[in-house]
Amino acid sequence: MLKVGDRAPAIDAMTSSGTRFVLAAQSGLCTVVYFFPKAFTPGCTVETKAFRDNHVELEIAGATVVGVSTDDLATQCDFARSIKTPFPMIGDKDSAISRAYQVLWPLIGVAKRVTYVISPEQQIEAVFRHELDAIKHRDDVLRFVNTKFLGQRPPPPR
Secondary structure (H helix, E strand, O other): OOOOOOEEEOOOEEOOEEEEEEEEOOOOOEEEEEOOOOOOOOHHHHHHHHHHHHHHHHHHOOOOEEEEEEEHHHOOOHHHHHHHHOOOOOOOOOOOHHOOOOOOOOOOOEOOEEEEEEEOOOOOEEEEEOOOHHHHHHHHHHHHHHHHHHOOOOOOOO
């Protein structure tokens, strides 16, 4: 796994929303990239619903969210549609993104449940891994983003 302070590998991929996600083009205070093993599995569904349910809070704190698994794009599109994710999902069927982020399980070739919080300068600010407790995983990400970034947003224009 990559560590805090490492440079985040580039991501440029089609998403479930029909747009390209380019990590370097994200304009928020941070980007939350969460990896999960497989769409439509119980733990991954719980995790994605948790990020969906807290998406507004992450947006208010200045975070962009994207989910990545080793499924193909069509499966990711079906998964995103079924769960009604307000953020894009990336299918990483060739595992190129997962390999670059060093999140693949050896032998089985699916992503570990890892989330990276990445700065606009493409530096990894935080790494979270909770393989079995998806809610704790989401809670740790929310706590970090709210603590680190919430006070940095400029006030809205009057």
